[in-house]
Amino acid sequence: MGYLLNAEGFDSTIRELSKKYRLYAPVLKKGEGRFLDTDVVRYDFVTEASQIELDAKSDYAFKEFLTPLSETLFYFTENQVREADLDPKPVIIFLRSCDIHAAKRMDQMYLANGSAKDPFYQRRRDLVHFALIGCDHSYPNCFCASMGSNVTQDGYLFSIERAGEGYQSDVKDDGLQELFAANAVSQKDVVPAHVSENDVKVTVPETIPLAEIIKNSLWDEYDSRCIACGRCNFACPTCTCFTMQDIYYTDNGKVGERRRVGASCMVDGYSTVAGGGQYRRKHGERMRFKALHKIYDFRKRFGYDMCVGCGRCDDICPEYISFSNIINKVNTAAGQILSAEKEAE
Amino acid sequence: MMAENPYLPFSSEILDVIKHTGKEYTFRMHFTGDVKPGQFFEVSVPKFGEAPISVSGIGEDFVDLTIRRVGRVTNEVFEHYKGQSLLMRGPYGNGFDVDLYREGETVVVAGGTGVSPVRGVINALSQMPNASDKYVIVGFRSPDDLLFRDDLARWDGLLNLIQTVDSGPEGYTGRVGLVTKFIADLPLKDPAAAKAVVVGPPPMMKFTIIELQKKGFKDENITVSYERKMCCGLGKCGHCRVNDTYICLDGPVFNYTEGRLLMD
Amino acid sequence: MEFELNTNVRNQDININKIKKNAFRYSKVRGETASRIRIPGGVIDAASLGKVVEIAQKYGKGVIDITNRQGIEIPGIPMEDIDKVNQEVQSIIDALDINQEEKGAGYPSSGTRNVEACPGARLCPFGCYDTTDLARKMEKNIFPSDRHVKIAFTGCSNDCAKVRMADFGIIGMTEPQYDPQRCISCGQCVDYCARRSVSALKLVNFKVVRDETRCVGCGVCVHYCPTRAWTRSKEHYFRIVLMGRTGKKNPRLAEDFVRWADEESVLKMVKNVYAYIEEYIDPNAVEHKEHIGYMVDRTGFQELFKWIMKDVHLPEKAEVATSINWGGHHYDRTNDIK
Numbered sequence: 001m002g003y004l005l006n007a008e009g010f011d012s013t014i015r016e017l018s019k020k021y022r023l024y025a026p027v028l029k030k031g032e033g034r035f036l037d038t039d040v041v042r043y044d045f046v047t048e049a050s051q052i053e054l055d056a057k058s059d060y061a062f063k064e065f066l067t068p069l070s071e072t073l074f075y076f077t078e079n080q081v082r083e084a085d086l087d088p089k090p091v092i093i094f095l096r097s098c099d100i101h102a103a104k105r106m107d108q109m110y111l112a113n114g115s116a117k118d119p120f121y122q123r124r125r126d127l128v129h130f131a132l133i134g135c136d137h138s139y140p141n142c143f144c145a146s147m148g149s150n151v152t153q154d155g156y157l158f159s160i161e162r163a164g165e166g167y168q169s170d171v172k173d174d175g176l177q178e179l180f181a182a183n184a185v186s187q188k189d190v191v192p193a194h195v196s197e198n199d200v201k202v203t204v205p206e207t208i209p210l211a212e213i214i215k216n217s218l219w220d221e222y223d224s225r226c227i228a229c230g231r232c233n234f235a236c237p238t239c240t241c242f243t244m245q246d247i248y249y250t251d252n253g254k255v256g257e258r259r260r261v262g263a264s265c266m267v268d269g270y271s272t273v274a275g276g277g278q279y280r281r282k283h284g285e286r287m288r289f290k291a292l293h294k295i296y297d298f299r300k301r302f303g304y305d306m307c308v309g310c311g312r313c314d315d316i317c318p319e320y321i322s323f324s325n326i327i328n329k330v331n332t333a334a335g336q337i338l339s340a341e342k343e344a345e
Numbered sequence: 346m347m348a349e350n351p352y353l354p355f356s357s358e359i360l361d362v363i364k365h366t367g368k369e370y371t372f373r374m375h376f377t378g379d380v381k382p383g384q385f386f387e388v389s390v391p392k393f394g395e396a397p398i399s400v401s402g403i404g405e406d407f408v409d410l411t412i413r414r415v416g417r418v419t420n421e422v423f424e425h426y427k428g429q430s431l432l433m434r435g436p437y438g439n440g441f442d443v444d445l446y447r448e449g450e451t452v453v454v455a456g457g458t459g460v461s462p463v464r465g466v467i468n469a470l471s472q473m474p475n476a477s478d479k480y481v482i483v484g485f486r487s488p489d490d491l492l493f494r495d496d497l498a499r500w501d502g503l504l505n506l507i508q509t510v511d512s513g514p515e516g517y518t519g520r521v522g523l524v525t526k527f528i529a530d531l532p533l534k535d536p537a538a539a540k541a542v543v544v545g546p547p548p549m550m551k552f553t554i555i556e557l558q559k560k561g562f563k564d565e566n567i568t569v570s571y572e573r574k575m576c577c578g579l580g581k582c583g584h585c586r587v588n589d590t591y592i593c594l595d596g597p598v599f600n601y602t603e604g605r606l607l608m609d
Numbered sequence: 610m611e612f613e614l615n616t617n618v619r620n621q622d623i624n625i626n627k628i629k630k631n632a633f634r635y636s637k638v639r640g641e642t643a644s645r646i647r648i649p650g651g652v653i654d655a656a657s658l659g660k661v662v663e664i665a666q667k668y669g670k671g672v673i674d675i676t677n678r679q680g681i682e683i684p685g686i687p688m689e690d691i692d693k694v695n696q697e698v699q700s701i702i703d704a705l706d707i708n709q710e711e712k713g714a715g716y717p718s719s720g721t722r723n724v725e726a727c728p729g730a731r732l733c734p735f736g737c738y739d740t741t742d743l744a745r746k747m748e749k750n751i752f753p754s755d756r757h758v759k760i761a762f763t764g765c766s767n768d769c770a771k772v773r774m775a776d777f778g779i780i781g782m783t784e785p786q787y788d789p790q791r792c793i794s795c796g797q798c799v800d801y802c803a804r805r806s807v808s809a810l811k812l813v814n815f816k817v818v819r820d821e822t823r824c825v826g827c828g829v830c831v832h833y834c835p836t837r838a839w840t841r842s843k844e845h846y847f848r849i850v851l852m853g854r855t856g857k858k859n860p861r862l863a864e865d866f867v868r869w870a871d872e873e874s875v876l877k878m879v880k881n882v883y884a885y886i887e888e889y890i891d892p893n894a895v896e897h898k899e900h901i902g903y904m905v906d907r908t909g910f911q912e913l914f915k916w917i918m919k920d921v922h923l924p925e926k927a928e929v930a931t932s933i934n935w936g937g938h939h940y941d942r943t944n945d946i947k
Contacts, residue, residue, distance in 0.1 A: 032840040036730035036737060036783075036828075040837055060837070069791050069836055073352060076391040081353065114580030114594045116351040121581075210588065214608050230795060231835040241583030244576045245794065246418075247814040248392035256392030260576075261793040261815070262836070263583065268796075270584060271609075273574050274396060274415045277546070279609040289609070293586070300589040 001177055002190030006166040007049075009183040014049040016179055017092065021129070024065050025094035026058035027051055034318075043093075052094060054162060057139040059316060061237035062095045066106055066124050067262070069234070073120055074258040076248075084257075086123055092157060094131045097194055098142075098310040100156065101149035102237035103130070105298070105306050109240040113301075120260075129173075134161030134193035141311030143200040143324050149308040151194050159192035202327040204305060205334040208296045212337045218329050219284035225319055226283040230264030232313035232323065233290070238306050241265060265290050291326050351579055354389035354432035360407050362427050365492045368414045369458070370423060371401060374431065376408040381440030382465025383570055383598045386410060387578050389432040393421040397575045399597070400436060401461035401493075402468065408436075411461040411492065437578040438597050441568065443469040446540055450533050452480040454524050454553045456545025460492050462570050462597070463544050468496070471503035479504040480531055484524035484549070486511050524549065528556040536561030543601075544570045554601065567601035623688055630755060632716035633691055634682060643674070643684040644694050645719060647707055647752075650726040650744030650762070651679035657701040664697050678759070680723040691715075706745070708752050720755035720898070724748045725772075729764035729781070736764030737781030737828055738845040743872065750876050756886050757898040760879060766806070766827040766848070773862040776901050777879050778850040782826030782869065784842035784926075789816045791838035798830035798839055805829050826869070844924070847875050851913075852902035852935060861902075861937025866917075869927045878917050885916035902935070 005013065017023060027044040031037060041053050042060040072084040095103075110121035132152055144150040157173040158180065170190040171180045181187070233239040241263040248256035263270060266286045271279040280286050298306035313323045361373040374386075385399040388410065396418040402409030410433075414423050425431055443466055451470060455463050460483055470479040481500060485491050487510050500506050507527050509520040520527075524545075533539050541562055543553050550569060557567060573592045576582035585592035587607040599607070625635055634643040646653075646661060653661075661681055665673050670685030686694055695715035702709055702716065710717040724747050727733065729740025740762040747760055760777045763770035772778025794815040802810045809823040810830060817830075817838075826846060831839040847870045853863030867874070882901060889904040889912075890897070905913045910933050923929065 029837075029840075031843055032837055034832060034834075034837075035734050036739075036841060042837065069793050069838075070789065074391075081391065083350065083353075109583075110581055113591065116579045116581075118577075118579065118581045119350045119352070210606075211608065229797060229833070229835045234793075234836050240581070242576065243582065243584070243793075244395060245815045246390070246392050246394040250814065253392075258391065258394075260582075263576075263793070264795070264835075265583070267835075271574050273572055274413065274419070277572075279573070285609070292588070297586075297589040 001171050001180075002188045003169045003171060003180045003184035004163060004166060004186045004188050005169060005180075005183060006185050009185060010160075010167045011049045013179060013183045014052070015047070016183075018047045020090070021092045022087065022089050023047065023052075023092050023094070024062065025052040026054075026056070026062075026133075028053045028056070054133055054160065057096070057142070057310070057312070057315070059312065060235050061102065061310075061312065062093050062099050063102070063106060063237055063239075065091060065093060066103075066121060066128065067110075067240065067242065069262045070259060071120065071261075072257050072259040073244075076256045076258070078254050086127075088127070090129060091127045092129045092131050094133055094160070096133045096135055096310075097152040097192075098144045098147075098149040098308045099237050100130055100132065100152045101147075101308045102310070105238040105308070106240060108302050130156040132156040132159040132170075132192050134159055135195050136161060136193040138195040138198040139311070141200055141314040141322075141324065142195070142198045143202050143309040143311055145196060145198050145309070146200075146202040146204070147305060147307055147309030149310075150196065150198075152192070159190065161193050198309075200311065200324050202309070202324045203331045204295045204307075204327060205331045207338060208292070208330065208334050209337045209341070210292075210296070213292070213330060213334060214288060216333050216337075218326075218333050219288045222284040222287040222321065223282045225321055226266065226287055227319055228266050228268060228283050228286065229318065230267040231316045231318065232321075233264035233266055234262055235312040235316045237310055237312070238294070238308060239264070241270075265293075287321075287326070291323065291330065294323075295327055295330065351434065352577070354387070354395075354434040356430045356432055358430050359425055359427050362425075363409075363495075365411070365494065366490055369411065369490075369492055370414075371409050371411040371493075372422070372425070372431065373402075373404075373407050373409050374433065375406060377406050378436070380408055380436045382443065382469070383440035383462045384436035384438045385462075385578070385597065386433045386435030387437070387575075388412070388418065388422060389434060390418050390421045391432065394418040395576070396422075397437075397578060397593075399462035399570075400440070401464040403465050409464070411458070411464070413458050435578060437593055439595070441466050441542070441570075441598050445568070446470055446479070446542075447473060450478045450480070450535065450539035451541070452482070452528075452531060452533075452539060452557070453542045454482045454528070454545070454557075455543075456484045456524055456549040456553075457486060457490065458492070459545030459549070459570075459572075463542055464493060464496065466542055467500060467504075471500050476504040478534075480507070480533075481505065482507045482509070482524045482527050484509045484511065484545075488513055488517060488519065523552075525552045525556045528553065528560055531560065533560070537563060539566060541567045542569075543567060564601045564605060567604075569599055569601055569604045570597045571599065571604070571607070572597065621688060628688070628691060630718055630720075631691070631695070631714075632719040633686075633688075634684075636684070638685075640688055641684070642686050642688050642691065643682040644669075644686055644698060645676075645716070646681040646683070646698065646701060647716060647723050647748070648680050648705065649707075649724040649748035649752075650741035651728075652731075652741045653681075653701075654704050657704045660697065660701050664694060668694055668697075676723070678723045679725050706749070708749060710753070716753070718753035718755050721752055721758045722760075724752075724760045724762070725770055725775070726762040727764050727770035729762070733764055733769075734832060735767060735828060737783045737826070737841075738764060738847075738872075740764050740770075740781070743779070743875070746872075747876060747879065750880055751883060754883060755897065756883060756890070758879075758883070758886070758901065766825045772853075773850055774853045774855060775863065776852055776854070777882075778853060778863045779875055780848040780850065782846040782848055783828045783831065784826055784844070784846060784869070785819065785824070785828065785830050786840045786842055787817060787819065788838050788840070791836045792816055793836060793838075795835065797833045797835065801829050801833040845872065846870065846924075847872070849875060849878065851933065852900075852905055854900045854902050856900065858903075858941045859937050859939050861935050864933045864935055865930060866933065867923065867927055867929050869924060871924050871927070874921050874923050874927075877921050881917050881919050881921070882913070884919075885913060888916075 294307035401411040573585035726740035726744040730736030761772035761775040850863035
């Protein structure tokens with residue numbers, strides 16, 4: 001069932017929802033950008049409709065609830081190990097179509113790569129419901145249509161998007177119909193807005209001649225262009241890597257904790273083994289490692305591409321490196337290699 | 346508590362500590378589950394961290410973990426004695442299939458701590474009735490870096506052991522030279538059918554395989570084991586991934602026809 | 610003819626003191642002057658710059674001099690055109706909102722120099738405040754004045770504006786805000802702080818610890834943090850450095866007076882020192898010009914402190930120097946190169 005809400009109706013719906021759920025949404029953080037008086041949009045818990053940023057693509061992804069940048073797993077006391085607690089209140093994450101597609105990739109990695117399910121991920125995932133933010137236009141650097149993540153038809157409790165002065169919602173969850181009906185101006189069939197074409201378009205090559213692409217000179221420019229800061233990974237809604245850390249408290253060495261923090265295959269130390277050995281020292285090699293994971297390696301393992309085309313990596317790169325352009329470069333190079341091979345035959 | 350948490354380590358008693366060099370000890374840990382040589386455990390020292398350690402030996406009620414003291418976690422492990430316990434989780438990975446080497450000529454080439462993951466393989470080879478066609482080339486940086494001295498002495502009589510050091514001090518009478526130096530002269534009857542196991546630092550593995558190929562070995566008869574950074578051992582953390590392969594899940598042991606496709 | 614007689618030079622009776630105060634330069638070419646345009650903060654609108662071009666073509670020699678302190682001088686203007694040029698610069702004075710006593714009469718003084726600023730946060734990724742805006746506020750605060758005072762604003766501790774050579778140097782600071790929950794211990798802030806700043810950061814237990822006494826508030830950590838674990842303080846802070854100068858006797862760099870000061874205090878302190886100057890300037894100073902620093906050399910720092918702090922209420926975290934020793938070479942004592 002769909003509903004039209006005015007601002008007041010949306011306000012009270014959110015207030016009601018926050019009684020039962022923790023609401024996790026994109027929030028405009030004033031002045032918290034990299035430069036003076038610049039802002040950042042990142043996820044945080046909200047209790048009021050006015051806190052939710054519906055008009056911008058978030059700079060950082062919703063994944064920070066599922067895989068926090070820094071999460072304590074265990075506490076250690078003298079002879080005991082205790083799992084860290086987690087607030088059991090269910091969570092509604094407000095996110096866009098590309099992000100719901102990204103959640104599937106997160107699940108794939110944490111719950112279905114290898115026989116073990118990651119229990120720390122699972123217990124968070126079990127709490128999560130989605131609210132789809134409709135996209136009535138494409139944002140800069142978006143290429144969701146190319147990656148097939150522009151449309152989401154189910155998997156959400158309700159959708160929300162601006163409609164004139166108010167809002168409209170497609171409510172899928174039966175348990176929420178009453179709440180929306182009570183706060184709505186009227187009922188209306190609502191199909192969440194989605195974009196069907198982006199300015200940025202990519203072509204992911206179906207076949208990648210891996211050995212040749214790895215050796216291809218297209219990666220070389222990133223040796224010097226990329227500064228290996230890892231922003232592309234931290235902002236990416238499908239990057240899942242983490243590193244474990246153990247610490248003991250400085251004022252009591254007998255007590256400590258084990259935590260995991262976000263990791264980036266672009267940042268120094270990602271591949272360093274005991275004794276100091278390191279793979280992929282060149283930044284171009286790291287770029288290739290990341291890029292091929294997003295558009296080839298993951299697909300080879302799981303049958304679909306990892307990248308969802310949200311373009312956050314391009315939005316955030318301080319060196320103006322475009323990942324969508326890398327995809328197209330790989331496509332061109334793969335095409336050239338394959339046709340050269342064909343000719344040789 | 347979560348029902349089943351694969352990140353939760355179990356406690357295991359240290360049955361013995363065998364000191365090879367000042368920096369390399371073997372911890373014999375109580376363990377009775379299924380385990381294969383070449384698999385690994387995450388040794389878990391609360392407040393210090395975890396380190397992936399390959400199984401260097403297997404017995405009725407124990408696994409041997411040969412540990413090199415190189416950092417925060419292993420430093421702390423070295424503070425432990427026989428009779429105490431360590432936390433660990435595993436075993437992880439696929440390990441070696443020792444039965445592959447029962448028949449026919451077999452060459453194991455191992456460098457430095459690379460000897461640990463194949464120690465179980467070498468032990469198995471040494472106990473095979475036809476061990477005269479089993480060859481083991483082990484290389485260490487210097488005589489001081491020798492691992493498994495007792496084993497080396499024992500193996501020497503049971504199979505064909507070539508033990509070498511990269512460089513020795515003045516007056517050193519043992520073999521000197523990289524492991525690759527000794528491959529060409531192996532008295533193999535049928536290199537095209539012979540099997541090989543290669544484990545060690547990346548450059549050593551690369552050049553050893555080149556030598557084996559020159560000698561006539563087929564890629565499908567070569568088995569390798571790869572070392573990569575690992576945080577979870579469960580296919581989640583991502584650090585050990587190479588292409589579409591997770592070393593912790595799909596490896597660390599690979600037939601070289603697969604291994605050669607892994608490009609970091 | 611062996612020489613050309615300049616028939617334009619007529620008998621002139623000109624009050625040089627008056628034209629100097631009116632922002633016209635005394636030139637080595639007799640009868641010629643240069644019109645000095647104030648551009649506080651170094652930012653001028655394109656229309657005003659167009660006007661400068663027009664004046665240079667109409668009254669000058671078609672050239673424009675960009676000055677060391679971000680002003681403009683239009684040289685080659687015949688002195689008899691001063692009144693006309695004053696009419697022409699009115700639109701520039703209006704556009705740049707320069708305090709003026711009488712419309713059409715040009716600039717009311719020239720003693721206090723153009724207020725300088727680096728591009729600051731309007732343009733520069735490292736800028737800790739809008740330097741142009743604060744330079745303009747300062748201009749409104751202290752101009753016109755005949756006192757020879759140099760004030761300069763720079764966005765961060767890089768000091769691209771070289772404010773340590775001015776009487777008042779204002780250096781932008783941010784107090785880095787750290788959210789350990791967003792920190793993944795990548796170490797980039799630690800590394801860049803060491804390489805680009807003062808090594809005020811270190812990792813303890815995989816989280817960053819900032820040495821607050823060493824931190825200069827440059828914001829390099831914020832700039833390089835990939836996760837927004839580091840962000841800028843909402844408050845803009847300033848380091849105030851005093852009494853740098855060039856010149857013949859004792860050129861020297863300005864020394865730190867306050868760190869973690871606020872904008873209001875910056876404006877107030879500079880204004881206060883104008884009163885100190887009135888009290889202590891050498892009555893026999895040549896052309897009534899004297900660097901403030903020489904007055905401080907006579908009165909001692911404590912006297913300056915008394916005047917500069919009048920009615921100033923610094924933020925709690927501000928730290929104030931209780932004594933300052935300036936360095937530099939004293940050429941009035943020795944001219945040796947050693």
